[in-house]
Amino acid sequence: xxxxxxxxxxxxxxxxxxxxxxxxxxxxxxxxxxxxxxxxxxxxxxxxxxxxxxxxxxxxxxxxxxxxxxxxxxxxxxxxxxxxxxxxxxxxxxxxxxxxxxxxxxxxxxxxxxxxxxxxxxxxxxxxxxxxxxxxxxxxxxxxxxxxxxxxxxxxxxxxxxxxxxxxxxxxxxxxxxxxxxxxxxxxxxxxxxxxxxxxxxxxxxxxxxxxxxxxxxxxxxxxxxxxxxxxxxxxxxxxxxxxxxxxxxxxxxxxxxxxxxxxxxxxxxxxxxxxxxxxxxxxxxxxxxxxxxxxxxxxxxxxxxxxxxxxxxxxxxxxxxxxxxxxxxxxxxxxxxxxxxxxxxxxxxxxxxxxxxxxxxxxxxxxxxxxxxxxxxxxxxxxxxxxxxxxxxxxxxxxxxxxxxxxxxxxxxxxxxxxxxxxxxxxxxxxxxxxxxxxxxxxxxxxxxxxxxxxxxxxxxxxxxxxxxxxxxxxxxxxxxxxxxxxxxxxxxxxxxxxxxxxxxx
Numbered sequence: 344x345x346x347x348x349x350x351x352x353x354x355x356x357x358x359x360x361x362x363x364x365x366x367x368x369x370x371x372x373x374x375x376x377x378x379x380x381x382x383x384x385x386x387x388x389x390x391x392x393x394x395x396x397x398x399x400x401x402x403x404x405x406x407x408x409x410x411x412x413x414x415x416x417x418x419x420x421x422x423x424x425x426x427x428x429x430x431x432x433x434x435x436x437x438x439x440x441x442x443x444x445x446x447x448x449x450x451x452x453x454x455x456x457x458x459x460x461x462x463x464x465x466x467x468x469x470x471x472x473x474x475x476x477x478x479x480x481x482x483x484x485x486x487x488x489x490x491x492x493x494x495x496x497x498x499x500x501x502x503x504x505x506x507x508x509x510x511x512x513x514x515x516x517x518x519x520x521x522x523x524x525x526x527x528x529x530x531x532x533x534x535x536x537x538x539x540x541x542x543x544x545x546x547x548x549x550x551x552x553x554x555x556x557x558x559x560x561x562x563x564x565x566x567x568x569x570x571x572x573x574x575x576x577x578x579x580x581x582x583x584x585x586x587x588x589x590x591x592x593x594x595x596x597x598x599x600x601x602x603x604x605x606x607x608x609x610x611x612x613x614x615x616x617x618x619x620x621x622x623x624x625x626x627x628x629x630x631x632x633x634x635x636x637x638x639x640x641x642x643x644x645x646x647x648x649x650x651x652x653x654x655x656x657x658x659x660x661x662x663x664x665x666x667x668x669x670x671x672x673x674x675x676x677x678x679x680x681x682x683x684x685x686x687x688x689x690x691x692x693x694x695x696x697x698x699x700x701x702x703x704x705x706x707x708x709x710x711x712x713x714x715x716x717x718x719x720x721x722x723x724x725x726x727x728x729x730x731x732x733x734x735x736x737x738x739x740x741x742x743x744x745x746x747x748x749x750x751x752x753x754x755x756x757x758x759x760x761x762x763x764x765x766x767x768x769x770x771x772x773x774x775x776x777x778x779x780x781x782x783x784x785x786x787x788x789x790x791x792x793x794x795x796x797x798x799x800x801x802x803x804x805x806x807x808x809x810x811x812x813x814x815x816x817x818x819x820x821x822x823x824x825x826x827x828x829x830x831x832x833x834x835x836x837x838x839x840x841x842x843x844x845x846x847x848x849x850x
Contacts, residue, residue, distance in 0.1 A: 349367070349424045350418065351425070351427040352366075352427070352428045353365075353803075354429065354430040355796050356376060356509070357596065358618040358619075361380070361410050362379055363377075363411065364378065365422040365671065366797070366804075367422075371622075371800060373831065375800070376425060379417055379418075386400075386403050387401075389702060391751055400449075402436065403507070404512070416583060427807050428827070429802065431598070431795060431798075432510045435485055435487045436490075437449065437507060439503035439506055441502050448621075450512075453490075454704055456486070457493045458492070461492040465492050465549065465550060468544075468547075478633055479641065486530070486531060489532075491549055495553030496555065506561060506562075510527060510594035513598070514571055514589055515572050516596075518573065521562040521563075522571060523565070524591040524592075524593075525812070526593045526595040526645060527594045527595040527598070529644040533546060538565055541558065546558045568646070571591050583778065590803045593799070595643065596617075596795045597651065597795075598644070598672055599799045600621075600794040600798055601615060601646075602817055603671055603791060603795070603801065604764045604821075607762075609625070612624055612753070612764070613751050616659065616766070616768060616769025616772075617767045621651070622749060623654060624752050626649070627648070630755055638654070639652050640653065640751070641655070653752070654748045654752065656745065659741075661845065662675070668707050668709055676730050683733045693719065694847055695715040695845050696719075696737065696847055697740050697744050702715075702846065713726055713733065717848065730760070735803075739778060741775060743840065743843055743847065746783050750783075755831060763786070763788070764788045766790065766792075767795065776830045780831060780833075781832050782839060783832070786828075788828040801821070
């Protein structure tokens with residue numbers, strides 16, 4: 344055991360599960376242990392508004408907090424003492440606190456339908472092009488800015504005194520300090536791309552369309568790597584975390600994942616592949632062109648002053664929801680066997696637009712994929728029927744979306760991309776990685792699988808003085824710590840991918 348490198352803990356919350364990992368630097372490598380895992384199951388309740396009762400999809404954040412507490416207690420007991428804690432989660436969603444610091448209800452899920460029409464209302468006060476010029480953030484109906492358009496005027500907002508994004512809410516419960524870490528704050532479409540503070544233009548537009556000055560809810564923006572504070576005494580005593588410091592890591596999980604991508608040059612593209620796929624480039628400055636806005640690329644902030652110039656692509660959510668549907672129908676599929684069977688299905692028989700809004704909500708995903716493939720038609724091949732055929736359609740379609748996004752990112756940024764790095768859960772999917780290499784015509788380097796947790800832990804190590812050299816040193820540790828797998832493209836399928844792309848463009 345290396346006494347010079349203390350134990351650090353990463354809290355990593357994804358859209359379907361959460362976990363707590365510990366990490367220590369040992370001889371230039373990061374050694375990690377998963378010490379807690381728990382489900383992240385959204386809850387459906389009934390909400391009332393002017394239009395009457397409707398269902399609302401929310402996060403069960405108190406259950407998540409309990410899972411975090413239990414994981415941190417195990418970390419302290421089995422791997423302690425814990426010197427640092429970092430929290431990363433998905434973006435855009437938030438909790439509202441009253442004047443006593445109490446949570447006013449569960450954070451609403453970004454897949455909830457309440458934001459329908461909200462972007463259009465905001466654009467009456469600040470056109471989309473002007474918003475992009477100021478914030479550099481792509482228009483997604485669930486951006487925090489549009490969630491606030493939808494929620495303004497509610498009793499909950501009227502009672503609120505603070506708004507905290509989900510990772511910052513957990514950090515508040517640990518430390519008592521209210522902050523907004525930059526990488527996640529930038530996804531709200533309310534941070535100025537030049538000043539890296541809350542955007543007066545966005546907030547003025549929000550006030551114009553809602554009649555409320557909601558800037559009163561927003562905390563101080565802090566940079567990734569900021570030491571937020573010590574764990575509160577009552578929490579520390581209950582969990583065995585005496586002396587632990589909470590670090591604002593790249594609290595948007597993609598920011599932590601990209602920090603751990605072993606990039607070698609500015610010509611390296613990345614795909615953070617999980618429930619969502621985030622496809623793009625790391626840049627020193629935002630790309631705020633009209634062409635970037637038209638292509639719906641975003642400029643989210645990264646670690647150490649970097650910019651994540653990327654596009655959101657609907658990722659493995661389609662496959663995850665298909666697996667859930669088959670289980671509910673009484674025909675569960677073993678993922679390993681399903682991928683093996685999908686590899687035997689002839690390629691590109693059917694493709695769909697994975698960014699079709701029809702795929703966004705939970706539900707019978709296989710039926711939606713089949714319906715979309717039927718609409719695509721055009722002689723690509725028969726409509727998928729079996730689980731293996733549906734799976735192959737999803738993976739072919741994802742690889743095709745990656746092809747488009749990588750090429751567009753390079754064109755918009757003026758970069759001749761020469762390699763694609765895949766990190767996250769999707770890096771374990773050998774079929775998807777092979778398809779991505781063929782679709783892009785570029786080598787694919789897969790790994791690390793635990794990129795998000797590694798980025799979280801290593802940013803803590805830098806912030807607390809246990810790793811020197813900043814982001815380059817972080818990536819050197821990543822290269823030394825895990826097995827990376829390289830997939831070379833083959834020439835045989837290039838024409839087929841081009842035909843599939845043209846066919847989708849015509850639909």
